[in-house]
Amino acid sequence: MKIQSFYLNHPNTLRDHLAKSYRIEPPQAAPGQNTPPLVSPKGQLFAEHENLFTFDGECFRETLPNPEPFALFGVQSCDLTAISYQDQFFANDPYYQARRQQALLIGIDCLSPCQHGFCPSVNAGPGVKHETADLILHQLSTTSWLLLACNQKGLGALEGLSLNPANQPELNDRDDRIASCIEQFSDDSHLKQGITAINQNQVPEDLWQQLGLQCLSCSGCTSLCPTCSCYGTWEQQESNGDIRRQRFWDSCLYESFQREASQHNPTEKAGERVKRFWTHKFGDNFAKEFGRYGCVGCGRCEVTCPGVIGVHSVMKRISSDAQLDN
Amino acid sequence: MATKVTTTICPFCGVGCGMNLLTEKNRLISVEPQIDHPISRGQLCAKGWSSAYGIDPKDRITHPLIRTPQGFRQTSWNKALETVAARLKQIMEETGPQAIGIISSARATNEDNYAAQKLARAVLKTNNIDHCARICHSPTVAGLNQTLGSGAMTNSAEDIFETDLVLVFGADPTENHSILGGHIIRAHLEGTQLIVVDPRRTRLAKLADTHLQLKPGSNIALLNAIIKIILDNRWQDKKFLDQRCEGLAQLTASVANALEGVEKTTGISLPKIEAVAKAYSQSKRAMILYGMGVTQYVSGTNNVIALSNLALTCGQLGRKGTGINPLRGQNNVQGACDMGCLPNVYPGYQKVDNPEVRAKFSQHWKTEVPEHPGLTSMGMTKATLAGEFRGLILFGENPVVTDPDQNLVKRALGKLDLLVVAELTMTDTARMADIILPAASFAEKTGTFTNCERRVQHVQQALPPLGEARTDWQWLAAIAQQLESDQLDWPDSEAVFREITELTPIYSAMNYAKMDQLHGLQWPCSPETPEGTAILHKDTFPIGKARLIPVHPIPIDENIDSKYPLLLTTNRLHFHYGCGSMTRKSPLLEREIPTGLLFINPADANELGVTHQSAVGVGSRRGYIETRAMLTDDLPPGLVCMPYHFHEAPSNQLTNTAQDPLTKMPELKACAVFVQPLEPGSFPRPIDEISGLSVEGVK
Incomplete structure (x- = not known):
């Protein structure tokens, strides 16, 4: 699918829309931009403690998780890259996959380097890579955002939200901003x-x-x-x-x-x-x-x-x- | 299911790292560090990261239990409290209030500890209240109170980054206070000089510029020699000594012969001692951090005084990046001391033997308070064996594993007419109780912990108490009510804290809201210092001028001989905490150090025919245990070492109860033992299996 892009007044508009069909993680308000949280969303997909099965003396019973659909909202490029890495590692892991199938990934572009980050050095940011997210948020100004739908899953999640398609100049602006952010990273x-x-x-x-x-x-x-x-x-x-x-x-x-x-x-x-x-x-x-x-x-x-x-x-x-x- | 995040403080050591608890459906699923916490700055140690296991519902005590001939039986809170109250009344009538006492917990909150000492003093009318600071930093409180007028860390954790020299004396911070240990590593990498004084080659000793590997028990000899060298070379801070100290003449006279034989006593060459004397005294800012290697000796209080003499002589006090800083073992051992869970002081170190202090508390509480001096925990043990002490309420401590001479402790607890234990899990001490009460864990209560840099921090409830568990001050209040007293009738923990601030001058300007806003408040926090105090003794000491007090070397109580040819010292491991009742519930930490161990130098091991990780027997005049040998040159020949975390192989079967005369601190850091190899391929037997055997029968 070709990437589709729209204008959005504020991420909360998207968030409120998604909240109708998804549990939103993290549950707090606006996503932090430019600095990933200290704890990554890893545990949302690969649980820190997880039951695998029970044995009652006769039968083994698998205990697969059965989560409701959830949206990881405002995930930075580094963490999305990590999820796509984990997708490979856990490709045949039913516990991981049971969660992963229910997850909608909403990325957010970083526009300035964070204190210890060096994503450009390892090809993991600061702009969200289209193949690692379902939707991408990009801030144009205080009142205007770009919203990119990277795949059918992302596009489907926008159903019912009235959005205007974005124009090429703003898409070019996005590329420029990301490029300029990369230049601001310190010596690696x-x-x-x-x-x-x-x-x-x-x-x-x-x-x-x-x-x-x-x-x-x-x-x-x-x-x-x-x-x-x-x-x-x-x-x-x-x-x-x-x-x-x-x-x-x-x-x-x-x-x-x-x-x-x-x-x-x-x-x-x-x-x-x-x-x-x-x-x-x-x-x-x-x-x-x-x-x-x-x-x-x-x-x-x-x-x-x-x-x-x-x-x-x-x-x-x-x-x-x-x-x-x- | 959305995750709930609760901001709180780590329940393990005295560093007091910021920790968030992540809960789902009333279950703790994870912990995470706080990036904005002033000390831990996004870090935790192995214990902190594993906190969720420690309070896991599995193995938790969830209902009151009462001892019956058939074993423990579940009972109701009402029945348990009635039984406790009835027996307490009986003992008080028959023998008097001096026959009952409380051992409170350095793991519990300030509110819990305040309630415990108030129950003892205002309701039971006894000063028999103590806690485990007895076996960690009671000599600090006693020593620094005499020399400086205050027995706490003089400076703050952040000072480690603003000093030119860190002197780590008898402490192993990377294992026991890992986040502070990490701060020391960072400061050292950034250029701060690091000197470590320790009989063992600790991690920091390996990283340090200088390691003084002194013989156990030679602290005073070394410190007096350093002071002598400083005075001889006029490296002292003359202005500081003149203006702020007294007793220089006596100190100078007392160290006159300190260099004679010091190389032999300490095992360290004179040039090396001189280099340290010069570096410490000539640094613009030098900071002492110390631990159990100073306090756990019969000379504990004098060791602390000797360290204090050194800091005062060089004027390394009262400024940023200086000071004399005890590293406290438990999350709230500072607070338990602050709250007056000691037989000789009320909250805020107000002395029991001062009639004005007694009148103050008597008036505020509107009741008579006892005059007779109270017993220490070891005093209660001995009084029990003498038939003079009969009833003990104890919570959040496991003296059967953590106190010296385990057999003595067990005999005493077994002899009590009433032992009430409130605990999270069935510890070896709880097993000996008549009544067990289910206690709420740190995640299940609200209150405050005071860390080692005197920072009072807010602990917030993330989970409801498990089963019928109650916060300690609540069940203490329930006992008071059964004894027809409303002294402990507070509506919530904030009300307890308000009463604390009314009676404790060093806490007087604190409240929960301000604490939340400022990431805790360091005492003294009074109307004159409403935002707390980062550095003590800036302009003056609480006693006016600081005192230099001459002290002389005191040999260790039990030296080696032909029958017990090795010296045993004790240490702690990064992965375990105290008796291990929380950390050993983690599959990771339990796997890391599975069986308990004895560290021994390869030369000693070779001579004895002991191989790496083989089973060995270790015996002293007091007991015998079996464990595994770990060969390491971190220990010098002649010295072996054991951690005390493991109830299967408790080092306290072996340790000496000889005490510091002033504080009754037992000499846990040195006793004589023998080590013998066991049959190749055999497994060490746990103590329960061995305990039938007499010591003589084994050797």
């Missing part, structure tokens, strides 16, 4: 150099170990990272005696993440775990499999890491170390 040479160093295996082991010493294994980065998808499972007994298997968000930075029953651990050293994490985010092998890097440039890890080994801190250490070597 440390990221480029870091990515190269990681993929050419140029990061010395002892630098990884130094960074590992700063990893407190808090799980903050993996909890907030919109593309982290590792989970563990456990069984719990219900009050009626049934066994319930639940999955929960796990973190590859825990020492016990890969510890085997024999106590052998292939990634016993914290540095090895930190290296694995960044290799998963910036490794070319992962990029081949998913069509892009695992990092979407949201910068949340930089904020939430108590040990100062979020993305910018790590990449600056790696790139300055590489320069010293040269």
Whole structure:
């Protein structure tokens, strides 16, 4: 379908319209523009704690979620890119898909860089990519917005809303604004150099170990990272005696993440775990499999890491170390 | 189903990080950090991220339980309260109010703690009220009160970013106060000098510019030597000493011989000590952060005084980026102290032995208050064994696991005529109760917590109490009512807080609304300082001039010998909190550290034939446990270390009850033990399985 574009006086008009058929997330009013929320919408699709099945001693019963239709309203490009990444990872996961099928994605273009974000460096923004959203909001002025319907699902959701088609000049303005926003992002040479160093295996082991010493294994980065998808499972007994298997968000930075029953651990050293994490985010092998890097440039890890080994801190250490070597 | 977001404060350590609770259908589904919180700034530690597991309905106590010969039986609140009141009355009539007491909780709110001490003093007429600060920072309160006039962190967390030197003394902040530990890492990376004093090679010690790996128990020897070097080199702050301190002559005289034998006592070379003396005294701004490695010794109070002497000598107090800053273990241990849950002080550290203070509270409460001094928690244990103490109300604490000499504690609790325990889950202490009351968790109540930088923060209710659980001040009020007293009849927690502000000068200008607006208020917050106080002692000390008090090294109580050839110290792990009753409900944290452990140097392990992760037996003069060995050179040879989080392998079977004479702080940081390998391939037996065996029978 060709993208269709309209004028909109305010996002709340769309929001009120959608609220008739969808539960709106987040439930608060106007979407925050230009800065993604600290917590991404990941948990709306890949629940932090989720029942998988119950066992009553004889039968296993699947416990698929059955959510009402919901709209993720005002999602930034980085997080939408992450959802499309997760769509691949969870393509055959019925629990994820049960939620995903009910979700309408309304993106919002960012028009100025956020504090830690670097979406342009990893091809994840700041303008919403058409293939990652159903609808896109773009602010033209305080009283005028563009609304883009990217697919049939998005267009269908607008039914009953009277909208005027947008003209080409405003669509061109959108492109210009996004281009100008990209120019405002600060220097990303440390990221480029870091990515190269990681993929050419140029990061010395002892630098990884130094960074590992700063990893407190808090799980903050993996909890907030919109593309982290590792989970563990456990069984719990219900009050009626049934066994319930639940999955929960796990973190590859825990020492016990890969510890085997024999106590052998292939990634016993914290540095090895930190290296694995960044290799998963910036490794070319992962990029081949998913069509892009695992990092979407949201910068949340930089904020939430108590040990100062979020993305910018790590990449600056790696790139300055590489320069010293040269 | 839409998600509800409630703004509150993390329930674990004393840092007091901002946390949002996400609930759906009255169930906590997730927690998230607050980006705009002044301390945590969008961060949480592993415990904080796992909070949702800690209060999960599974395993929670949801109804009052009463002990019967067949085990615990569910009962009604009415029946439970009637039973409690009847037995309390009986004990009071037969033995008097000195035979009953309350142990309140550093995990509970200020409102809960205020209610607990008021129930004790105004209704039960006893000063027998204490809480677990006894075993963390009672020497801080006692020591800093003598030297500075106030026993709390003098500066604020944000000062870590505005100092030139951080001296971490006997503390392991990246594990126990992880967000502050992270602040120290960040400040250090940005150029702040970092010095760590610790017998163990902690994470910060590995990152630091200097690590003084002193021998356990040599704090005073080291500090006196540092002071001696500073005075000899005229590195002291003369102006500060002249204008704001007294006792310099006595201090100078007392450290005259401090350098003699100090290398041997501390295990640190003189040049290294000199370098630290110079760096600390010559920094424009230097900040001391300290923890249990200072307080948990028989010399605890004197250790604190020695640290205070150092800070005063160098004038590193009363300015941004300086100060002497105890890191407090529990979310509200500062508040429980502030609220007067101590046998010798009323709320706001107003002394029980001051007749004017007693008259003030007596008038406000319109009732007589007791004069006789109260018992500490350890005092209650000993009085019980002596047959002088009979009834105890205890909530939110698990002394069977967390107090030293577990066997002694168990014997005492078993001897009580009445033990009432209010808890979230069936802890080892609750198992010994006559009556168990279901307590509301932090997510199920409204109130305030006071963090270690004296910041009183608003805790908001996100969930209804589970089952019939009640907020602590509410069931305390219900007990008062059963005893025909309306002293605790408040309509809501805000009313409790209003009464606190009426009687507690350091809280007098606080209210919930202002707290919400300013992300908490740091005490003292009075009409003169309506927005609180970030830095104490700027111009003057509460006692006028600060006191330099000479202290001399005191050896540890129990040294090694041929039978117990290794020294045991205790530590805590990032992944667990206290007795583990909340953190061990998380499958992630439980997986991370599954069985309890003993850290041991590879050289000691080799000599004993102990291999990595093999089962070992550990025994002291008081008890014997089995656990797994973790070989690590984070510990020097001769020193082994255990965390106290695990009820299967409780380090407090081993620890020494020898006490700091002033505060009764037990010496949890050093005792003599033996370690022996168990059969290869065998599993450590939990304590319940072992407890039939005598110590002698094992060795």
